[in-house]
Amino acid sequence: MLKNKNIYTEKLERLLEKPFIIDIIFVLGTIFSIFTKTIYLQYTIKLKEPPFSLLNYVSVYIFLTTAIMVLFVALWVPKRYKGVLLTFNILISILLFSDTLYGRYYGIPLTIPILYQVGFVNDIAQSIFSLLKIKDIVFFIDFPIIVLFIYLTRNIKTKKNPKLVLIRSTAIVLSLLIGVSVFNKTTERIDRSRHVYQRKNIAVDLGTIYFHGFDIYDFVKQRIIRNQPLTDEEITTLKNFYESKGNEKTDYYGIAADKNLIVVQVEAMQEFVVDFAIEGQEVTPFLNKLKENSFYFNNIYHQVAGGNTSDAEFMLNNSMYPTITGAVNYLYPTNEFLSLGKVMKNLGYVSYAFHGYESSFWNREAVYRNYEYDKYFSMNDFELDEKRGWAISDESFFRQALDISLKNEKFFSFLITLSSHHPYDAFGDIDLYTGEFEGTQVGNYLKSMRYVDTAIESLFRELEERGQLEDTLIVIYGDHSGLYQDQRGLTEALLGLDGSNIAWNKIQKVPVWIYTGSELEGRTIEKVGGQIDILPTILDLMGIDHPYTMGRSLLLDGPGYCVKWDGSVIFDDYYYNNQERVLYNNNNEPVEDEKVVSEARSKQEALKVSDIILKKNLLKNGKLDEILK
Ligand code: GP9
Ligand code: MN
DSSP: OHHHHHHHHHHHHHHHHSTTHHHHHHHHHHHHHHHHHHHHHHHHTTSSOSSOOSOSHHHHHHHHHHHHHHHHHHHHOOTTHHHHHHHHHHHHHHHHHHHHHHHHHHSSOOOHHHHHOTHHHHHHHHTHHHHOOGGGGGGTTTHHHHHHHHHHTTTOOOOOOHHHHHHHHHHHHHHHHHHHHHHHHHGGGSOTTHHHHOTHHHHHHHOHHHHHHHHHHHHHHHHHHHHSOOOHHHHHHHHHHHHHHOOOOOTTTTTTTTOEEEEEEETTOOGGGTTOEETTEESSHHHHHHGGGSEEEEEEEOOOOTTHHHHHHHHHHHOOOOOSSSOHHHHSTTSOOOOHHHHHHHTTOEEEEEESSOTTGGGHHHHHHHTTOSEEEOGGGSOOSSEETTEEOHHHHHHHHHHHHTTSSSEEEEEEOOTTOTTOOSOTTOOOOOGGGTTSHHHHHHHHHHHHHHHHHHHHHHHHHTTOGGGEEEEEEEOSOSSOGGGHHHHHHHHTOOSOHHHHHTTOEEEEEEEOOTTSOOEEEOSOEEGGGHHHHHHHHHTOOOSOOOSOOTTSSSOOEEEOTTSOEEESSEEEETTTTEEEETTSOEEOOHHHHHHHHHHHHHHHHHHHHHHHTTTGGGHHHHHHO
16 A cells, blocks of 8 residues: 555656646646636626626636736746745735725726725725625635645756756747737727726726736836926927916906805707707706806817716816827826815815716726815715616706715715716606607707706705705806717708708807806806816806916906817817818808918917826926926
């Protein structure tokens, strides 16, 4: 018996002494360990829904990314690789374990921008026991076995010679090449546009290991750009812009000082719905009437770019231009900003942002922390007592947000609505007959706008009932257009447009109301502006100065203008289309006027200014002030 055992042990030892056997066991073991933990993570934080299966693309991607990562480490550390791989595995496991705790609540693995926000550790720490599950032991259960393996094989000496080292390296490099090519080829099928607005989808489609890799790559890339010094040309651009910006005050400066502030950003509300009637019925009866005692701006063009809704939020908070490539919320979530939330907080207000959808969508969780709001309330924080469209109905959303806000003496609440989100199919019960547009997206869109109108009316009613209406400055505006190219024909029919691009471009406007109290005699202000001007207008009314806003108060006298993300510039009397390089007059006819075109060109500089500030994080540590001195 004993003899037999010795024979087997000897055989095993001889096998293990063969070149690479231990290496292969160890490397494969590490890959298997991380792979298993990642698969567990995908299910436990619901990036993947049950039933459990390994037969899907994401399992393959997780395997490939894990293998590539482990082989890469092994390639660089030929000696002592066991210790290094074990340490590496422990670190990855700690990361995946933290992802689990964070993801169970926020639905997404951790990201560097989130790690930047100290506050999140507190949040997690408070609810750590409710988030922890016994099954999470999977992240650490294999370590004793690995340690034992290292211990038992410590004395087994394999032959070493330079040829073997070369073979080892070649094998790893070849495996890496194959791994990377298979990964690239097989992931071609993925629709990456889903990743632009919700980075969680990167983890859903490609697995959490890749998600982290992408996050790190993105972060490092921004850091490299940030650390390159400013060129003289950039400095001149910044100086010219701020020197010519001016600092005049309007007659309304400070009329709403000390009031509470509610800003409502309405999903997909386009300007044309205001005062529009279909089959003899007003689409937005309440908001039409609201113009009678508020400022109403009817020529404000939306300026959103790669971040759509989140860009509108960014402009409201910072009065800077969004970026063309990607969403600011994802590109610069850790930059320093002087957001409206922070400004109000510094003045003794409690600043809250509310939105009834997933907290990670558009990276809002990280961004609102970075903006220094007291809290960002998302889907998790609302009671889903009434659903409409994607999630909670605007009406219930307003009610709950108001309950929370009114607990504070002085508050600023930023309410981002959701119900009227594309494709507008949650409004079958709304009492608005749209005639020949019944059953079309355009007809449904009008119904959604009627719903929003009713919901906003309820917000006003509630404020009045609670005796708060007159003490609150209320700003309402649309985030971006609601009807896109695919609905162009029908929309043109609805509005009687002539089918030209210029006519179409001119309806890409959002309505803006500012209610300062019932005593104001309503004023409709026709001058052209952009969403970037909303913040300066609010600050103007509240009597607050802000050094960095790039827009201007819409209440200032003098001509208006708006720069779109593509460099098109709209003036009160002209529209310069930067893509066509054509200037149109207000009769939508192409005209030639060098002076206006060169004016447009100089206005485009603002886009560069914003870009430089964002790329170099210039609002941090007074860097911009230093440059402008
Ligand atoms: C989701 C909502 C929608 O949270 O803000 O964003 P959008 O698709 O309109 O950019
Ligand atoms: Mn939107």
